[in-house]
Amino acid sequence: MGRYIVRRTLFAIPTLVVISLIIFAILDLAPGDPTSQLPLTIPAEIREQIRESLGLNDPFLVKWVKWMQLMFINEPLNAIDSIFGTCIGDCENRARIISWSSRSPALDTIWQRLPQTLWVLGIAFILGIVIAIPVGVISAYKQYSAFDNVGTFVTMVGYSVPVFFTGVLAILIFSVWLGWFPSFYTTTHVVDWTSWESIWFQIEQMIMPITVLSLFNAAALSRFTRASVLDNLNEDYVRTARSKGLRENKVVMTHVMRNSMIPVVTLIALQVPGIFAGAIITEQIFRINGLGQLLIVAIGQSDVPMVQTLTFMFAFLIVVFNLIADVTYGIMDPRIRYD
Amino acid sequence: MKRTRLLALLAVLAMLVAACGGGDGDGTTTTAGGDDGGVDATTTTSGSTEPTDPPSGGGAGEGGPLLLLQWQAPSQANALLSTGTKDLLASSLVLEPLAEFDPTGGITPVLVDEIPSQENGGISEDLTQITWVLSEGLVWSDGSPVTADDAVFTWEYCSEETTGCSTDAFQTVVSVEATDDRTVVVTFDGPQPYPFVPFVGYTNPIISRAQFADCVGAAAVGCSDQNFQPIGTGPYMVTELRPEDTVLYELNPNYRKAGEGKPFFGSIELKGGGDAEASARSVLEIGEADYAWNLQVAPEILGPMEGAGNGVVLAGFNSSVEHLNLNQTNPDGDPPSDYSDGTNPNPYFFENEVLATALSMAINRQEMVDIAYGPTGEPTCNIWPVTGQVSTNNDWCLTQDIEGANAMLDEAGYMDTDGDGVRETPDGLPLDFEVVTSTNAVRQSEQDLIAVYWEQIGVATSMRNEDAGLFFDGTAASDASIWKFFTDIQLFTNSSSGPDPQGYLQGWTCEQIPESTNSWGGGNTTKLCNEEFDALHTELSGTALDDPARNDMVIQLNDLIVSYAVIPLVNRASVSAFANDIQGVGDLNGWDSEYWNIEDWTRG
Numbered sequence: 055m056g057r058y059i060v061r062r063t064l065f066a067i068p069t070l071v072v073i074s075l076i077i078f079a080i081l082d083l084a085p086g087d088p089t090s091q092l093p094l095t096i097p098a099e100i101r102e103q104i105r106e107s108l109g110l111n112d113p114f115l116v117k118w119v120k121w122m123q124l125m126f127i128n129e130p131l132n133a134i135d136s137i138f139g140t141c142i143g144d145c146e147n148r149a150r151i152i153s154w155s156s157r158s159p160a161l162d163t164i165w166q167r168l169p170q171t172l173w174v175l176g177i178a179f180i181l182g183i184v185i186a187i188p189v190g191v192i193s194a195y196k197q198y199s200a201f202d203n204v205g206t207f208v209t210m211v212g213y214s215v216p217v218f219f220t221g222v223l224a225i226l227i228f229s230v231w232l233g234w235f236p237s238f239y240t241t242t243h244v245v246d247w248t249s250w251e252s253i254w255f256q257i258e259q260m261i262m263p264i265t266v267l268s269l270f271n272a273a274a275l276s277r278f279t280r281a282s283v284l285d286n287l288n289e290d291y292v293r294t295a296r297s298k299g300l301r302e303n304k305v306v307m308t309h310v311m312r313n314s315m316i317p318v319v320t321l322i323a324l325q326v327p328g329i330f331a332g333a334i335i336t337e338q339i340f341r342i343n344g345l346g347q348l349l350i351v352a353i354g355q356s357d358v359p360m361v362q363t364l365t366f367m368f369a370f371l372i373v374v375f376n377l378i379a380d381v382t383y384g385i386m387d388p389r390i391r392y393d
Numbered sequence: 394m395k396r397t398r399l400l401a402l403l404a405v406l407a408m409l410v411a412a413c414g415g416g417d418g419d420g421t422t423t424t425a426g427g428d429d430g431g432v433d434a435t436t437t438t439s440g441s442t443e444p445t446d447p448p449s450g451g452g453a454g455e456g457g458p459l460l461l462l463q464w465q466a467p468s469q470a471n472a473l474l475s476t477g478t479k480d481l482l483a484s485s486l487v488l489e490p491l492a493e494f495d496p497t498g499g500i501t502p503v504l505v506d507e508i509p510s511q512e513n514g515g516i517s518e519d520l521t522q523i524t525w526v527l528s529e530g531l532v533w534s535d536g537s538p539v540t541a542d543d544a545v546f547t548w549e550y551c552s553e554e555t556t557g558c559s560t561d562a563f564q565t566v567v568s569v570e571a572t573d574d575r576t577v578v579v580t581f582d583g584p585q586p587y588p589f590v591p592f593v594g595y596t597n598p599i600i601s602r603a604q605f606a607d608c609v610g611a612a613a614v615g616c617s618d619q620n621f622q623p624i625g626t627g628p629y630m631v632t633e634l635r636p637e638d639t640v641l642y643e644l645n646p647n648y649r650k651a652g653e654g655k656p657f658f659g660s661i662e663l664k665g666g667g668d669a670e671a672s673a674r675s676v677l678e679i680g681e682a683d684y685a686w687n688l689q690v691a692p693e694i695l696g697p698m699e700g701a702g703n704g705v706v707l708a709g710f711n712s713s714v715e716h717l718n719l720n721q722t723n724p725d726g727d728p729p730s731d732y733s734d735g736t737n738p739n740p741y742f743f744e745n746e747v748l749a750t751a752l753s754m755a756i757n758r759q760e761m762v763d764i765a766y767g768p769t770g771e772p773t774c775n776i777w778p779v780t781g782q783v784s785t786n787n788d789w790c791l792t793q794d795i796e797g798a799n800a801m802l803d804e805a806g807y808m809d810t811d812g813d814g815v816r817e818t819p820d821g822l823p824l825d826f827e828v829v830t831s832t833n834a835v836r837q838s839e840q841d842l843i844a845v846y847w848e849q850i851g852v853a854t855s856m857r858n859e860d861a862g863l864f865f866d867g868t869a870a871s872d873a874s875i876w877k878f879f880t881d882i883q884l885f886t887n888s889s890s891g892p893d894p895q896g897y898l899q900g901w902t903c904e905q906i907p908e909s910t911n912s913w914g915g916g917n918t919t920k921l922c923n924e925e926f927d928a929l930h931t932e933l934s935g936t937a938l939d940d941p942a943r944n945d946m947v948i949q950l951n952d953l954i955v956s957y958a959v960i961p962l963v964n965r966a967s968v969s970a971f972a973n974d975i976q977g978v979g980d981l982n983g984w985d986s987e988y989w990n991i992e993d994w995t996r997g
Contacts, residue, residue, distance in 0.1 A: 158620070
């Protein structure tokens with residue numbers, strides 16, 4: 055297993071390099087220019103100068119190498135400096151990836167947005183799992199019962215009805231008609247854990263998007279769990295366990311679950327990067343202003359450095375979590391031998 | 394047995410779901426880009442909240458928090474580096490100019506005591522110099538004094554072109570000098586009858602030399618702290634700015650009107666994100682915010698929202714006119730749509746009054762307004778629609794006249810010789826035009842209407858739309874831009890950056906034609922070149938402000954433009970919503986920041 059991990063990690067590096075090259079190339083070819091926002095009275099020579107200063111006229115490979123240096127050397131150094139309070143090298147004047155629309159470092163803005171993305175989407179993800187697995191297991195165990203049918207129906211609806219419909223419907227019911235919850239998310243609210251009001255405010259503004267999202271997430275996962283448990287319930291070892299006199303509870307929770315969870319955990323690991331890419335539509339509807347919204351706004355404003363940084367981050371997370379999923383699979387299932 | 398039960402259950406639940414099928418928006422939430430080829434400045438005539446006197450003698454800031462929704466979130470708070478109206482608005486709460494425009498387009502002093510004029514000696518005899526005298530005792534929010542040198546620095550900041558300053562107000566300025574601590578002398582390169590451009594309006598605030606000294610030129614990019622939290626003289630200071638998200642402000646303790654108990658609100662949260670419809674809903678239906686900006690929402694959605702009774706929608710009219718550009722150059726020429734000193738005229742539209750008039754006559758502007766704008770738009774026949782200087786010579790266009798248009802075209806020889814329903818020019822070219830605009834639900838519905846109207850007079854059209862970012866991209870990179878104009882007809886909104894039409898009308902002179910030789914830098918998108926127009930505009934530039942002939946000249950210039958080069962359609966207002974309990978707003982200001990009098994706003 056150890057060799058497998060090392061080999062996969064080493065293979066991930068050229069993968070990421072190629073991904074960054076492709077992302078960079080596509081965005082470089084796209085129309086969109088930081089000088090397009092400037093007044094037209096600025097003569098062409100000055101626009102050229104500005105483009106030069108932003109490094110836009112260098113040959114493609116030079117631009118890419120410069121970006122790689124910023125992304126893999128400067129930015130991590132900057133992160134280390136700000137977390138640990140150190141000053142490595144020329145920490146004052148270190149060049150960073152600058153967003154064209156806000157003219158501030160792109161990663162600062164991304165870092166600022168992580169809390170709301172993680173709060174809302176992370177909780178929705180976990181809640182989705184917490185709902186989906188029991189529902190899936192019980193549905194499989196009591197196959198074709200009323201619970202199973204209702205569960206099937208609800209998950210089918212939850213999966214088919216798009217989030218922009220359920221989200222707006224939730225706002226209509228709970229914000230407009232009932233006035234219970236706010237329809238937008240205040241990102242600057244700092245939760246004071248000693249104050250119940252402060253905590254409740256945070257819960258209030260999260261309830262609707264979390265519910266909407268977790269239902270959506272739970273749908274696919276519960277179907278998958280159900281299928282996986284069904285596969286295992288009909289196995290011989292389950293019959294053996296029962297005939298040995300084990301309690302039903304133990305049969306299901308210990309024996310069946312362990313085997314059923316293997317593919318489910320793999321699926322969950324693969325979905326984690328989705329938290330960060332964000333449920334873009336949900337973020338837009340509830341004005342959560344997380345990473346997904348940032349990506350959309352940056353694309354609309356042709357803010358190429360921000361888009362490059364964000365898409366590369368998502369690609370990186372996908373590669374990493376792919377590896378984690380494979381390794382987890384190998385750990386959970388002793389039959390799997392990678393080496 | 395089990396299967397039939399399952400089917401029955403499914404059938405029942407399916408019926409339930411169908412019964413509560415909600416209507417979604419009719420796809421009319423508009424996503425127009427922030428700038429439609431011009432600053433989205435608007436002024437108002439219709440509707441206002443009742444202005445009331447602010448509480449007298451009360452302490453500033455006792456009103457608590459104010460929540461403003463700007464669905465296009467600001468990226469930073471320095472108006473001089475703005476990438477759109479969103480940044481200008483965020484900046485206007487902190488940075489102030491020497492004078493600002495009020496809702497009628499007049500000028501009111503901000504950091505000065507009186508507006509310079511020839512009578513008080515503030516404007517020189519030959520109209521080349523204007524002298525501003527700062528009020529006494531002005532301080533920045535950190536307590537340091539505001540001096541004339543800061544105005545000089547602002548000019549230096551913008552004159553250094555590599556800074557990327559987003560205002561072109563200093564284009565005609567030769568020098569800005571501080572003759573003493575409070576006196577600023579601006580010298581132009583020639584007589585300027587209307588000198589109220591530099592340092593006037595929310596696009597041209599002054600910044601502090603002490604703060605921005607290291608941020609000139611290429612260094613401007615690295616100054617995030619300064620750009621996010623500029624030090625200003627305005628009623629508020631930025632405490633936190635999250636780009637594309639939220640800006641938090643608290644009141645400026647050194648604000649010059651603090652003694653009058655202003656501003657009333659102690660803090661402001663300027664929240665961005667979502668779209669116009671969601672912002673409108675928050676203020677009008679839910680009542681969870683106090684103000685929503687730029688509500689480009691279809692009238693059939695906005696109307697009922699306002700009917701909920703939590704707030705009021707204000708419209709601010711100004712010079713914004715949605716119009717059709719008739720290309721005066723030939724897009725099939727070589728190079729395409731190139732003026733080429735007049736050797737590449739458009740075979741249909743070049744100085745063709747008859748065709749332009751017929752096309753204009755066929756359009757039912759009132760219907761267009763009713764469908765797409767509601768109370769936020771007015772039909773117009775003029776490219777300069779501002780009251781007091783508006784032409785009345787073109788009002789025939791307000792009534793749709795299909796028969797008259799058909800008769801005109803028949804008489805002029807535009808017959809349908811091959812019976813396909815499409816007329817041809819006397820030379821045999823079919824009247825089949827490509828009309829392009831930005832991707833935006835309102836604009837697409839306008840295109841649909843125009844296609845129907847013109848079909849009735851034998852004109853065929855193919856309607857296209859381009860992404861707003863490309864359509865309004867003024868660099869050489871985008872082939873879809875309005876400045877390249879590689880099609881027959883364009884549709885978009887133009888507006889001036891100030892209430893005086895002189896600079897705006899210059900945008901239709903010959904030297905302003907965008908071509909590949911000048912990197913498409915020029916405002917004359919329709920590529921019209923008329924010697925009479927240019928001569929008259931030069932005359933206008935030398936005519937004093939109080940000369941009544943000035944208005945006549947503006948009207949004449951307007952009439953020239955709309956006679957064959959431009960078909961005006963709708964005078965658009967900017968639209969914002971206020972919660973019912975916000976008082977003191979007055980009319981919505983279309984010519985300057987909508988927050989121009991925010992220190993007077995109270996909650997009552």
